[in-house]
Amino acid sequence: MLGKKTTFFFLFILVATSPLYLVSQKKSKKVDATQLKTSPKLVVGIVVDQMRYDYLTRFWDQYDEGGFKRLINEGFNCKNNHFNYAPTSTGPGHTSVYTGTTPSRHGIIGNNWYDKVNEVEVYCASDSTYASVGTSSDAGQMSPHRMNVTTITDQLRLHTQKRGKTIAIALKDRGAVLPGGHTANAAYWFHGADEGLWITSSYYMDQLPKWVKDYNESGKVKDYKKTWTTMKDVSTYVESGLDKNRYEGLFETETTATFPHDTPNMLNKNADFEILKYTPYGNSITADFAIEALEKEGLGSDTITDFLAISFSSTDYVGHKYGVNSKEVEDTYIRLDKDLERLFKALDKKVGNGEYTVFLTADHGAVDVPSYLKDMKIPAGYFDSDAMKERFSEFLKYTFGTTDIIKNYSNYQFFLDHKIIKNLDMDLAKAEELIAKELLGYEGVDQVFTGHQMWNNHYTSGIPYILQQGYHQKRSGDILMVLEPGVVTYHETGSTHGSPQIYDTHVPLLFFGKGVKKGSTVARTEIPDIAPTIAALLGIAFPNGTTGKPIAKVLE
Structure with a gap:
């Protein structure tokens, strides 16, 4: 009388070599091959x-x-x-x-940007x-x-x-x-x-x-x-x-x-x-x-x-x-x-x-029109760029002796003149930090990050992560500013985006x-x-x- 193991072995050989089993195996392999890709016209x-x-x-x-x-x-x-x-x-x-x-x-950091x-x-x-x-x-x-x-x-x-x-x-x-x-x-x-x-x-x-x-x-x-x-x-x-x-x-x-x-x-x-x-x-x-x-x-x-x-x-x-x-x-x-x-x-x-x-x-x-949101008693508003420029210019003159340290402001990014900073015998990271802390005190500004932070940290969540994914080392600015939720730089009718x-x-x-x-x-x-x-x-x-x-x- 055959043992259980021997019986199982002969049954396996019988099934594995049967025509029906071999056909099913071939069919399975064919299905796998077609799953490599889908070919829409x-x-x-x-x-x-x-x-x-x-x-x-x-x-x-x-x-x-x-x-x-x-x-x-x-x-x-x-x-x-x-x-x-x-x-x-x-x-x-x-x-x-x-x-x-x-x-x-990919390097497309905006519709328009400053080529530094x-x-x-x-x-x-x-x-x-x-x-x-x-x-x-x-x-x-x-x-x-x-x-x-x-x-x-x-x-x-x-x-x-x-x-x-x-x-x-x-x-x-x-x-x-x-x-x-x-x-x-x-x-x-x-x-x-x-x-x-x-x-x-x-x-x-x-x-x-x-x-x-x-x-x-x-x-x-x-x-x-x-x-x-x-x-x-x-x-x-x-x-x-x-x-x-x-x-x-x-x-x-x-x-x-x-x-x-x-x-x-x-x-x-x-x-x-x-x-x-x-x-x-x-x-x-x-x-x-x-x-x-x-x-x-x-x-x-x-x-x-x-x-x-x-x-x-x-x-x-x-x-x-x-x-x-x-x-x-x-x-x-x-x-x-x-x-x-x-x-x-x-x-x-x-x-x-x-x-x-x-x-x-x-x-x-x-975003919803901020003026509408305000009427709905929801926090929202418009960032006053002109007021920022006046106060910011005074800060730059006092801190660096010139406003020329800012070469461009666009897409909520500031591009600094690295030559001026070097001539002032100042560390770039320190200059970025001074300006970032100043901007953080302005009404409507929620967060500010520096290029130094973008270069030296690896963010995995939140606003810093989103900014870093948009930050191109060769093309982006030195300071990145984020406005508060519902606050925009736009006229008081219609919607906008970009944040x-x-x-x-x-x-x-x-x-x-x-x-x-x-x-x-x-x-x-x-x-x-x-x-x-x-x-x-x-x-x-x-x-x-x-x-x-x-x-x-x-x-x-």
Whole structure:
């Protein structure tokens, strides 16, 4: 009689060598191989400029099923998603989404910043070595040359030996140039002024493609030069404040910031297309052009993955003008929801439902209008820069004998003249500390940090962590100032952003489509996690400056 061990051994041999077992093993190995990557025909990256996370929940009942609700109901919602650096502004925001890292590595430390090597102010996307294409103005003299690392769009182009296309589209030049990366086939942005044209830079091409020329000549943009009325009955916009209030800006010729907005500039068919950016029609123009690009460029038409980067910028213009609690913002998001639905239907038709992958996020949030908050008895206010300058100048003269020790003040950063400090036989760290302690005593200032602190400490949480992630050793200033929550440097109407405060850092992050699980998480995610998540989904290399991590829960 065989023992138990011997019986088990023979049974194991019998099962392991049976045809059924071998087939199942082969099938298992095949499944594992297919899990190396997901291959959507097209990846669509959507950045909504100045979108707070709570716009999803506040306006939920106003949305239809095919836009934001489709993304959330069929996709994955990261509810606790944040920017992990400051300044929270458009240039750094778009760059961080697509590079998987922060300004401390990618180098885009603001929309504009002081170049302390050449002692001039620079714009994040400007490049005078290239010419405008599609306009005789200088609005097309742009390139991504100030961005120090690759983007997810670059990595896809490299992975496919440039067989996969990348097209980037936005009203703002920086909203197209930076997401497109260094290798985009094209980046297009909207030149308003008195032209109303989609343009580009000679960095990408010598002349516009025929389809873009045809689009510019079609008159479709002119059709949006019309009165801005609400999409729904304004009385149903209960998710926002009163239409008539003192917290909103005015269009030229208006006496009240109320619906309908029908100024002569809007109705004039031949001039002032810039005004369209400050209406939801700017987003509709963007959606129209993106859908045209989808078809004319043949995006997602084969098995080699393409990338379409879209930024909806009018949400930012409207927020700045009217504030986050305005009926204008509510109407803008209701209309954007319809534009997203149009876009998704076009993707379903041209690429195929289930054949593309989408992510949607924002480049920053925004603060409630401080004057409104004050009326609600919530601590808030406006930082008096002029009063600071007067008192600060006296301090500098008394302490250092000159005001020239400050070379520049921008983005709440002070750039010091290191030569003067050296001539005074003073230690730089000591000079920084003296100035920081002085600034900390000013009304409206919450915290101050020095470059010495940024260099010598490793912060892992709180405001110092956020500042350090935005601090670039070669480009940033010597002293970093943080205003109190609810305090801004801005006029008394409309909303703004840029701070490390949570209302500027908390933004949506939605994933949808091929390779994406359905679900949600309240675990913290950060903006630099987006690019490596998409890279992991596609099975391609991470952007070369990546500091974020793939969000495992998102991926199938």
